[in-house]
Amino acid sequence: MKANATSASGGTEHEVLAAVLRVRAGSLQVLLWQRALAPQVGRWALPGGRLGEQEDVDSSMRRQLAEKVDVARLSHLEQLSVFSEPRRIPHRRVLATAFLGLVPTDQDPAVPDDTAWHPADSLPPMAFDHGAITRRARERLRAKLSYTNLGFALAPPAFTISHLRELYSAALGYQVSATNMQRVLSRRGLLVPTGESAPSGRVGGRPAALFRFRERELRITDPFAVLRPPRQP
Amino acid sequence: MKANATSASGGTEHEVLAAVLRVRAGSLQVLLWQRALAPQVGRWALPGGRLGEQEDVDSSMRRQLAEKVDVARLSHLEQLSVFSEPRRIPHRRVLATAFLGLVPTDQDPAVPDDTAWHPADSLPPMAFDHGAITRRARERLRAKLSYTNLGFALAPPAFTISHLRELYSAALGYQVSATNMQRVLSRRGLLVPTGESAPSGRVGGRPAALFRFRERELRITDPFAVLRPPRQP
DNA sequence: ACAAAAGTGTTGTCTATACACCCATGG
DNA sequence: CCATGGGTGTATAGACAACACTTTTGT
Numbered sequence: 001m002k003a004n005a006t007s008a009s010g011g012t013e014h015e016v017l018a019a020v021l022r023v024r025a026g027s028l029q030v031l032l033w034q035r036a037l038a039p040q041v042g043r044w045a046l047p048g049g050r051l052g053e054q055e056d057v058d059s060s061m062r063r064q065l066a067e068k069v070d071v072a073r074l075s076h077l078e079q080l081s082v083f084s085e086p087r088r089i090p091h092r093r094v095l096a097t098a099f100l101g102l103v104p105t106d107q108d109p110a111v112p113d114d115t116a117w118h119p120a121d122s123l124p125p126m127a128f129d130h131g132a133i134t135r136r137a138r139e140r141l142r143a144k145l146s147y148t149n150l151g152f153a154l155a156p157p158a159f160t161i162s163h164l165r166e167l168y169s170a171a172l173g174y175q176v177s178a179t180n181m182q183r184v185l186s187r188r189g190l191l192v193p194t195g196e197s198a199p200s201g202r203v204g205g206r207p208a209a210l211f212r213f214r215e216r217e218l219r220i221t222d223p224f225a226v227l228r229p230p231r232q233p
Numbered sequence: 234m235k236a237n238a239t240s241a242s243g244g245t246e247h248e249v250l251a252a253v254l255r256v257r258a259g260s261l262q263v264l265l266w267q268r269a270l271a272p273q274v275g276r277w278a279l280p281g282g283r284l285g286e287q288e289d290v291d292s293s294m295r296r297q298l299a300e301k302v303d304v305a306r307l308s309h310l311e312q313l314s315v316f317s318e319p320r321r322i323p324h325r326r327v328l329a330t331a332f333l334g335l336v337p338t339d340q341d342p343a344v345p346d347d348t349a350w351h352p353a354d355s356l357p358p359m360a361f362d363h364g365a366i367t368r369r370a371r372e373r374l375r376a377k378l379s380y381t382n383l384g385f386a387l388a389p390p391a392f393t394i395s396h397l398r399e400l401y402s403a404a405l406g407y408q409v410s411a412t413n414m415q416r417v418l419s420r421r422g423l424l425v426p427t428g429e430s431a432p433s434g435r436v437g438g439r440p441a442a443l444f445r446f447r448e449r450e451l452r453i454t455d456p457f458a459v460l461r462p463p464r465q466p
Numbered sequence: 467a468c469a470a471a472a473g474t475g476t477t478g479t480c481t482a483t484a485c486a487c488c489c490a491t492g493g
Numbered sequence: 494c495c496a497t498g499g500g501t502g503t504a505t506a507g508a509c510a511a512c513a514c515t516t517t518t519g520t
Contacts, residue, residue, distance in 0.1 A: 012284060013244035014328060051245060053326065057317040079314045082330045084290040093286065095247060097315045146460050162499075174462040179500080180483055184459050187481080205498035206490040225458050226417050226509070227379050229407040395472075412473080413510055420508080438471030439517035459482070 013094045016061040017048035017130065018077070019137030020069060020101035021120060023154055023170040028141075029117040030134050031069060031103075035127055036114065039090055043127040044118065046134070048096070057097045065101065069109040076102040076153035076218065080136050088129050096129075100137040105167060106156035121173065142172055147222040149190045152213035160198050160208035188221045190214055246327045249294040250281035250363065251310070252370030253302060253334035254353060256387055256403040261374075262350040263367050264302060264336075268360055269347065272323055276360040277351065279367070281329070290330045298334065302342040309335040309386035309451065313369050321362050329362075333370040338400060339389035354406065375405055380455040382423045385446035393431050393441035421454045423447055 020031040032044040047068040051060045057079070062071050080098040088094070103109065111117075118124055120138050123131055144150045145168065154167045165178040185191045191211045200207040253264040265277040280301040284293045290312070295304050313331040321327070336342065344350075351357055353371050356364055377383045378401065387400045398411040418424045424444045433440040 011244045011246035012286075014247065051317075051328075053245075054319050055317075056319060057315055057328075081312045082290055082315055084284075084288075084330070086287050086289060094244075095284075095290075097317070143456075147458050160499085168460065172460065172462075176460060177463070177483075179485090181460065182500085184482075200491050200498080203492070203497060205492075205496085206500075208499055222458050225380050225455050227401065227405065227409060227414065228510080229405075230410070230510080393472085410510070412512090415473085417509075433471075433518050436470060436519070438469085438519075439473075441472060461483080463483085 013092065014051040015048055015094055015096045016051055016057050016064060016099065017046040017083075017096050017133060018061055018065055018099040018101045019046055019080075019134045020065065020074070020103060021137060021141060021171075022103040022107075022117070023105050023167045024117065026166060026170050028120040028138065028170050028173070030120045030123070030137070031111065031115065032118050032124070032126075032130075033068065033112070033115040040127040042125070044124045044130070045127040046098075046130045047115070051097075061097075061099050061101075068111060068115055069103065073103055073107040073109050074101050075104050075216070076100075076150065078140075078218075080133065080140060083129055083133065085129070096133075098133045098136065100140050102141070102150075102153040104156050105154060144218075145171060147220060147225075149188075149213060149215060149219050149221055151185070151190070152216045153218075155213065158194050158196065158210045158212050160210060162208060164211070190221065246325065247284040248281055248327055248329045249284055249290050249297060249332065250279040250316075250329050250366060251294055251298055251332040251334045252279055252313075252367045253298065253307070253336060254370060254374060254404075255336040255340075255350070256338050256400045257350065259399060259403050261353040261371065261403050261406070263353045263356070263370070264344065264348065265351050265357070265359075265363075266301065266345070266348040273360040275358070277357045277363070278360040279331075279363045280348070284330075294330075294332050294334075301344060301348055302336065306336055306340040306342050307334050308337050308449070309333075309383065311373075311451075313366065313373060316362055316366065318362070329366075331366045331369065333373050335374070335383075335386040337389050338387060377451075378404060380453060380458075382421075382446065382448060382452050382454050384418070384423070385449045386451075388446065391427050391429065391443045391445050393443060395441060397444070423454065 022029055031047060033047060035041055035043050035045055047065055049064045051057060061077060065071050078100050080100055083096045083098055086093060120134060123134060154171060155164055161178050161182050165176055165181055168176045168181055190213055192214045194210045194212055196210040197207040198210055255262055264280060266280060268274055268276050268278055280298055282297045284290060294310060298304050311333050313333055316329045316331055319326060353367060356367060387404060388397055394411050394415050398409055398414055401409045401414055423446055425447045427443040427445055429443040430440040431443055
């Protein structure tokens, strides 16, 4: 019953690649390393590598990221999709499962010498299809910020509303109103006041209350925008 | 001949699998074929097969589906994700890229003898992880019906509002109000009246106007549920 | 005329943005 | 006591579900 689809041999090489994003200094950044060898010397690439024999893609991705950034600092990791264009890598056939990874803003993991954070909105010359993968990751993040609690993955354990506003603004790429963001997240029960306050700024001003996310696991908070099920009377 | 899963060489076997869904007789159905050979004889499986050397996963999926259902009748095909658990298939290491496919309700493609449509809400005994893939496909469809124009992929070229209501009800799994569905889709500019009317039913009644979808390509119609960008004054 | 099905008008509720105003602190 | 940023109250607009009501057909 198996269709015999040409290949006499074993199969196809498979790699995992992650666009790891964080917000820093008001800008959404992605973790890239610079290729030292051909092909595409000098271009910037996403971290990743070959899938091992005994791993699923998720474990493999976490293992490979551990070499670039302490994996314990990853606050979120999810699959984007498979990139499979036959000529995506010259002279070799390699499939890639692409991921979106997130690191909270308070973490500053040590990274290898060939590795650096780059602004996600003005990418350097990218290797292969890694630019496309990065843009997909950015879009996925932007979409999920609006209908899930994914903000927790960008934010530190405790934060002020205006700090959170900066994170959302940088990630979304446009100005977000602190007032309305707080209302939306509070109505959905995502924010909990810690009771603490941040010290007030250098020039005075009311001290800001500190909040935390109630949960630090992905949850869909706005499941049915329209066409909701009827309510039972 | 046992497949040597630990080849130091080439890579990993890769297959593509599709959960092809349609609505028929008020029920959401999935296209399955029954395994005649070990392992898992008699269990039902998703159509698919091995990825070829020169194909991307999308083309491969379309090619393989052509054996089960005329590919020209597929109104939509999208990637779900990679299933990569090392023991998902006994004794062999096979990755799968899973897809959601849709067929409009007016099409009735001929299918092979070992193949049949099954209700997506009460699946027969399924092979491997194909049950999980099917449920993922169903969830993806349900989500996208609410914030995209994906309804076009279930509907025939022209339809009455109450026919469309049946399709949405079956796909979503709960009763949808024709009135409100029409309003939502019209407000978004997705529906266009054809000017024609359907003949009125067997026992009389006002003849229903016929509509069509303005576009038959996937478009996100409700992009920002919340945290919209500020309007420029 | 009446039953049946299609389609419209209307209302109440909820969500979200915008913007004015009040609050707490440092100098 | 005032500048500065934090936080709340309120108005307005829009989206949606529910349901009563009107329209158009066949018998």
